[in-house]
Amino acid sequence: MSNNVLRLAILTFVLALSSLDAAYSQEKKSTDWVNPFIGSTNYGTTNPGAIVPQGMVSVVPFNVSGSASNKWDKDNQWWSTPYSWDNHFFTGYSHVNLSGVGCPELGVILLMPTTGKVEASNKVYGSPMTEQKASPGFYSNHLEKYDITTEVTASARVGLSKFKFPEGQSNILLDLGTGLTNESGAALRIVNNREIEGWRMTGTFCYNDGTERPVYFVARFSKPAKSFGAWKKMPQMTAESAWSSTDSAFKFYPEFQAQMAGDSIGAYMTFDTESNEEVLVKVAVSYVSIENARQNMEVEMPGFNFEQTRAAAKTNWEEALSRVSVKGGTDDQKTIFYTALYHMHIHPNVINDVNGQYPLMESYGIGEVKEGDRYTVFSLWDTYRNFHPLMSLIYPEQQLDMVRSMIAMYEESGWLPKWELNSTETHVMEGDPAIPVIVDTYLRGLTDFDTESVYEAMYKSATTEGAQNKLRPDIDDYLAKGYVPYTTPFDNSVSHALEYYIADWNLAQFAKALGKDADYKRFLAQSLRYKEYYDKDEFQMIRPRMADGSFYKDFDPKQGENFEPSPGFHEGNAYQYTFCVPHDIKGLMKLMGGKKKFTKKLQGIFDDGHYDVANEPDIHYPWLFNYVKGEEWRTQKEVSRLLNEHYKNAPGGIPGNDDCGTLSAWAVYSMMGFYPVCPGNTDYSIAQPAFDEVKIELDQNFYPGKELIIRTKGDGEYIRKINKDGKKLNRYFINHKELVSGGVLEIEK
Amino acid sequence: MSNNVLRLAILTFVLALSSLDAAYSQEKKSTDWVNPFIGSTNYGTTNPGAIVPQGMVSVVPFNVSGSASNKWDKDNQWWSTPYSWDNHFFTGYSHVNLSGVGCPELGVILLMPTTGKVEASNKVYGSPMTEQKASPGFYSNHLEKYDITTEVTASARVGLSKFKFPEGQSNILLDLGTGLTNESGAALRIVNNREIEGWRMTGTFCYNDGTERPVYFVARFSKPAKSFGAWKKMPQMTAESAWSSTDSAFKFYPEFQAQMAGDSIGAYMTFDTESNEEVLVKVAVSYVSIENARQNMEVEMPGFNFEQTRAAAKTNWEEALSRVSVKGGTDDQKTIFYTALYHMHIHPNVINDVNGQYPLMESYGIGEVKEGDRYTVFSLWDTYRNFHPLMSLIYPEQQLDMVRSMIAMYEESGWLPKWELNSTETHVMEGDPAIPVIVDTYLRGLTDFDTESVYEAMYKSATTEGAQNKLRPDIDDYLAKGYVPYTTPFDNSVSHALEYYIADWNLAQFAKALGKDADYKRFLAQSLRYKEYYDKDEFQMIRPRMADGSFYKDFDPKQGENFEPSPGFHEGNAYQYTFCVPHDIKGLMKLMGGKKKFTKKLQGIFDDGHYDVANEPDIHYPWLFNYVKGEEWRTQKEVSRLLNEHYKNAPGGIPGNDDCGTLSAWAVYSMMGFYPVCPGNTDYSIAQPAFDEVKIELDQNFYPGKELIIRTKGDGEYIRKINKDGKKLNRYFINHKELVSGGVLEIEK
Structure with a gap:
């Protein structure tokens, strides 16, 4: 077991104490002086996503694709960061990201909450976001289109998202098509009504080809889905388009539970939510295997305790910054x-x-x-x-x-x-x-x-x-x-x-x-x-x-x-x-x-x-x-x-x-x-x-x-x-x- | 274990005897009266591929894509069969196929031998074929472009191909992009220099959407490859094309051994062959899992004995037809x-x-x-x-x-x-x-x-x-x-x-x-x-x-x-x-x-x-x-x-x-x-x-x-x-x- 994990385990253990500390202390801590929005425009290419020090996972509000309202859009120019302060069209939280670089890569495994009809195109499902807040290990915003409040935090290898939904049909999309990387291709399997596993190809940093590899993931939901499914963007047909209703379109596979693969695929979980009901999702990653991603989740984040995870992340940061x-x-x-x-x-x-x-x-x-x-x-x-x-x-x-x-x-x-x-x-x-x-x-x-x-x-x-x-x-x-x-x-x-x-x-x-x-x-x-x-x-x-x-x-x-x-x-x-x-x-x-x-x-x-x-x-x-x-x-x-x-x-x-x-x-x-x-x-x-x-x-x-x-x-x-x-x-x-x-x-x- | 497998095991066992029988008998058997080319044009939509009675696998010469010389081409019209007698542009053997139907489906997992530079587009790697021969459980042709003689046979769940190569660099391609189905998406892993595993999505028969599912496969080679790799057709880029050498092109991943997924992917094994050297490939399939495909291979076809497999297939047919x-x-x-x-x-x-x-x-x-x-x-x-x-x-x-x-x-x-x-x-x-x-x-x-x-x-x-x-x-x-x-x-x-x-x-x-x-x-x-x-x-x-x-x-x-x-x-x-x-x-x-x-x-x-x-x-x-x-x-x-x-x-x-x-x-x-x-x-x-x-x-x-x-x-x-x-x-x-x-x-x- 790595040092990081041991450290995390200890931190989680002593957490109740530290939170009390924080509550009663009037003095500002090092972490209170961090503004994660610094560098998120002017080509700084940092982002306000939730991450722990040297974390494998960062949970970053992806807002650089799919809207004409975007000042900067990856589809219109060389673009190297999953987030821009200037944009407000949110298309989900990406779970592996680069910060402060000049070439596009990673920015994949997008988790997006929506309501109503399930849509697969980020152009359609994306939402304006407001009320952005960020501190070390935490980020939050409000999705105007859906009246959803989102909060995210992370451990080293697992991102944790909390979505507060309005009453009605609520959905959580896992979009493996949208991404910052120019590599493509993904596979997924809906394991059951609470879990999705899969992998997404990455590579081609700075348009170079190297040892491209998949990033594996397991996503687990705090609430069993009422229904679920997968989607795939279908390739353009040559001759048979007249007979197909899904030519060049997103095709849906309701209740799909086999393996799905393609250039642009995704999955969704649908819930009946009460007003202000919270659904949490944790996404663990690994560059070795799905099994390792699952183990990372089970060791680092066995439950769905958002506040505890957030506090552990903050303590982790405090330990680093207070040096x-x-x-x-x-x-x-x-x-x-x-x-x-x-x-x-x-x-x-x-x-x-x-x-x-x-x-x-x-x-x-x-x-x-x-x-x-x-x-x-x-x-x-x-x-x-x-x-x-x-x-x-x-x-x-x-x-x-x-x-x-x-x-x-x-x-x-x-x-x-x-x-x-x-x-x-x-x-x-x-x-x-x-x-x-x-x-x-x-x-x-x-x-x-x-x-x-x-x-x-x-x-x-x-x-x-x-x-x-x-x-x-x-x-x-x-x-x-x-x-x-x-x-x-x-x-x-x-x-x-x-x-x-x-x-x-x-x-x-x-x-x-x-x-x-x-x-x-x-x-x-x-x-x-x-x-x-x-x-x-x-x-x-x-x-x-x-x-x-x-x-x-x-x-x-x-x-x-x-x-x-x-x-x-x-x-x-x-x-x-x-x-x-x-x-x-x-x-x-x-x-x-x-x-x-x-x-x-x-x-x-x-x-x-x-x-x-x-x-x-x-x-x-x-x-x-x-x-x-x-x-x-x-x-x-x-x-x-x-x-x-x-x-x-x-x-x-x-x-x-x-x-x-x-x-x-x-x-x-x-x-x-x-x-x-x-x-x-x-x-x-x-x-x-x-x-x-x-x-x-x-x-x-x-x-x-x-x-x-x-x-x-x-x-x-x-x-x-x-x-x-x-x-x-x-x-x-x-x-x-x-x-x-x-x-x-x-x-x- | 199913009856078919038991039957096959027994047949394989008594095979030496039956082949001797055949050799000494002057009388024509039922199987000698079969012409598998009947129905392979005039919209009959049967094919001359190698198959055993009611086999899950058929090894069919796929020749309906990629060439202007084709009279019938799946990319130009509604087309429902992997093979046409009128065409002569061969792009590989497909391993799951439908016979005698009016809608496109299956026709996937293509195995193609070539020589020289590895190419991924069937338009480029395809070859005119001549000297076609077929009998129950057997098909053969000659690839003019490469001077390769191919022979194929099958058991119920495993196809066996034998490629006789000229001297020099020889390749065997596994093309998971080309296919008759209008469903897309595949994943593969090169297990080692003798084995590839993966799956290919199928579905949309008659342009209907139903319970689409992958067909899983394991391909094993009789000779270790000198080198190998994967490829993927890259999607069209929107803004960054100028910096990429693989925009909308087939991208190669030499020595790739991780998971690969996409709409159109493939893998290749490359060999140094002597003149007339034979390399065999067996491809097992399953609609349940890769593990089952591998077990199908190990039970039905543990070795690489082409003549024995061909004889067993013929005996199987003889048993059925001689009723x-x-x-x-x-x-x-x-x-x-x-x-x-x-x-x-x-x-x-x-x-x-x-x-x-x-x-x-x-x-x-x-x-x-x-x-x-x-x-x-x-x-x-x-x-x-x-x-x-x-x-x-x-x-x-x-x-x-x-x-x-x-x-x-x-x-x-x-x-x-x-x-x-x-x-x-x-x-x-x-x-x-x-x-x-x-x-x-x-x-x-x-x-x-x-x-x-x-x-x-x-x-x-x-x-x-x-x-x-x-x-x-x-x-x-x-x-x-x-x-x-x-x-x-x-x-x-x-x-x-x-x-x-x-x-x-x-x-x-x-x-x-x-x-x-x-x-x-x-x-x-x-x-x-x-x-x-x-x-x-x-x-x-x-x-x-x-x-x-x-x-x-x-x-x-x-x-x-x-x-x-x-x-x-x-x-x-x-x-x-x-x-x-x-x-x-x-x-x-x-x-x-x-x-x-x-x-x-x-x-x-x-x-x-x-x-x-x-x-x-x-x-x-x-x-x-x-x-x-x-x-x-x-x-x-x-x-x-x-x-x-x-x-x-x-x-x-x-x-x-x-x-x-x-x-x-x-x-x-x-x-x-x-x-x-x-x-x-x-x-x-x-x-x-x-x-x-x-x-x-x-x-x-x-x-x-x-x-x-x-x-x-x-x-x-x-x-x-x-x-x-x-x-x-x-x-x-x-x-x-x-x-x-x-x-x-x-x-x-």
Whole structure:
């Protein structure tokens, strides 16, 4: 049995007590500061659905399909989230979802309450929704069309919905056709008048084909249905349409109890309800089997106690969020902070069932975790930069489980993950980001994993030549020339290479730590070959380079703004990539001709509007002024400005895709007053915190300190002095080790 | 375990011996006279696929989809058979099929061998086929595109295919998208490199919706595949097509081993084959579960012995067909005769698995047969007329199992079947035809079934008023007025009522036999109300009648020729229905004004081209002249003429839909020289046989006689004298009882 389940069981046990606590306490808890609607528009792609920390299930109000009233609709454009704050046409609760991503996937197994005649098309059965409320582990709304109040909560692998119906015929639809994923196909069986089981195909994240797999489910109803049935959207007929009443239409199968399969199918349960009668439905999922989904339900949620489940979810969240407490700051700042911390606990999420089983990486076999949890949804190109260092600091146990999950993926598939989703490598984005994640974790003192095995994995992707290198497609040129040449219109050659340099620099640090000196030198040298891209003469910037060694001629450093295609750069332009050598900022400074030129160039990017706050390549830029003595105020200024301008207590309060918690991690770090400029370098760059005091409870199973306090003193504009435990720091950096020894970091303004 | 399986086991056991027998015998066996291609064009809708008598599986070359070279294509028109002799574009062997029906259904689970690149669209992977050969239990062809020779055979529930490949990459596709049915949806799992399991939805026979159900299968390969995968036809995308490479296309899932579902899916196994290497595949089916399909395979066909399976199938057929032996006649006549007898053993077919389980009628529950077999595919509006009387005569054991199956359907669903298909009532055609089938069986001496229960069933459909009467939708008018009035344009009111009269006359006979005299009188009286339709004054024909008692005004007795819509009549016109009161031919004669007018009217139908040889309402017409003394030669003349003109040893050798063996039963009876004019009346009408001698082995478990010989003497044009066991018959009728006492029926010309 996994740790999560044990934890949940204990939490459920002590629940009565905690709820009483909450009732009598006047003080606001961490969870009270969470606004789950933050990020649910403005392309933040988070959602207000009910979920527990790292839950496999989230119960999300799906409102992005089927209505002309929708501002954003998956059927009209590239669309990557099951929910938008701007839309109000609700078509059911989806039970597996991604949060903060830029590609469509999951958003399936929709549960929808209706009244009157059963309809199968979401265009017809959908309803306007109002009265939305959300808090950690809870979401509620009112369906105008039906006068139904819905409330949802969840445990790790089971969603629980409560529908309050008016008097008359009420229905609960299970729509396996509608979904965010572009994969299709589902099967179901109505087991009896209280249970439906089945599975829904998923896959094709970012329109890539990988190891597509079904998500299995069991849905159980608190009340026996009076009648039930299935439906299927029938394919268009060629010649025989005249004789068929269901050509291209939804066909109903009343009282159906056999197996049903198709591209777009569903099932319904119908009830006679009294006024305000509540019917509850729990939906358990598994990526292994229907049997496992049923076991997940029986272990995690044997009954239908909504309030208890909701309270357990909240306690779960409180436990996670209260690792950090803050004093001072405005209510909005507290809300932004705790919501960002909340968003860091959506992904990576648990994928193993309560019995420990999970789908093996890149295969259809079944693995079993021995201890801890198996995690999935690793958006590593994003999260290696700050999310995982922050996990290491505050949640070392989970971070180690995540690293162990990544190593297991290597053992199962032969390669570390890059953008892993439900045990499938989606090949999204570039680089070799598992290396910095794992090395950084190791160097922060979390070393309890198989270092030899993982070194072998890293060495493999850093050195394997040819097409068999699944992580570094341009390895041959990179090794031979030291850079990836620009060869194809709008290729991402420079972006690829910049990521390889960071990975190789991390690998060098790991080699050094393991006493592999030759490797250290080799990979360190390789990591500095980024200089090949530096155009000293004309632009003084990183610039795509051709196979013959010349620079790309028609270079425009602005090209690539706003996610336009850009020669050599992926999701960015030369401004946003030039300082993307966090492992050698001093070397870059030298290339640029010294501190002044470096500072001027960096400040110019902010001043001239070249900085992209919504994507990762330049996410560390504001923190780089600390490398120049006397210019640290610029870091403080830019960090404050970006927080104030772009992070808000509002649905549009995240400036772009949250990227599985990466923008949120940026906000959490920035509001605490420090930031990990370069993974693998355990120094933190310092700026002023947003709060008078931040207290981090350190996990003493991993760190010597009990708690770390970051205290702000004075009311000057910029930092004047920094003390650690009363001793003055001579620089605007502090090492991870100094922080995890606990004590007080005092920042005087 | 069912009788069929026991029989099969024994047959397999004694097989070596029988094959030796065959090899050394110079004499042609019954099976050698079967030409399975007869009926495979000219709308006969039979096929040359491999099947054992009453087999659940038939392995049929599917060639009616995907090519412009097809003369007949299911995608261009109403089409009801998986095979046409006129087509040569082969797209695989379908494993569950209907034979001799007029509506599309089944024709699914296609197995297709190819070479080179794997293709999923039947338009692309299909191949021209040549060198077709077929005999009972065996079919073979050559695929021109791939230079593959295919051979197939079957046991009751398992198809066995043998593919002889050229050297190189060879593939076997399992296409669950292509099919004859208009139902869609399938699921599969590639269990390992030698096995695929899954299910395919079926239903919508004649475009009706009923208890649609999946057919489950397990496919096992004789050789482990080098690689394998699945495919799915992707639905059309709405907005995101630009980013997807598989929009509206077949998407492949290499090495897929999870569950796959969709409207159109398939799987493939790929092999490296040497020149002429044979790979075998066995496909077991079940209508209960995948587990049962696997058990069917393990019990019926544990190995991959093609020759043994083929020989067992042939022996099985020989056992069935050799119940009748013939002398004299031409080779073509023998072939027509034995092929007709062969076609009587396709449907009804067994639906129970080897463990006795089967799907309950009109429900998703599972039943279990205690003894005998459970039969399905009851096209009763057709087969009650002659097929079942013939089964009673020659195959009483099967006929009793069929009757018991029908009674069980009543017990399971509350109603006797009308057009039952795989435990679903399809509501095709009209009347209450289970009554004459069962009463006729009973009156022929086969009484070993629950008569009280079945009488209750018959009484229910004959008397239940209102919409709850599932078999007789117009029961209220029928009971109140004695006829069904013409109310809706082109309704089938007269056809409905004529069938009810026949059913009620049978019910009367049954009541009489059971000593229920009041019921006897009641139903007999009702059965004679057909006279309400007789238009004495104007047309001297059966004519639609209005609710107010007047006849339908715009009456045209020819309207309804060639299956055109006809007011009041279903699939026919007034000519073809006027004599369709077989239970009261003498009464009809009186209505018509006597023997002469009767004879003239009847003969006129033949002479003026109003007789439809291809459908059932007038199928008994040629035999009616025997009711008029001195006119019997006309029966002999018309029967001979129809046989000669319409039944041939050629693919077009059945004049229309075989109707699950009904036209074939007509041919068998007619060629033996007698015919059951009216079910429930156990008299046979006599004409001259096509052979010098016909010998029927009687089943002594049911009948007193050991064998019945029908011998023809003389070379006159018409019959001069008929003797039974040396005693002259005084009429051109002989009773069933006289036949089953054995002996010799001598017909002197």
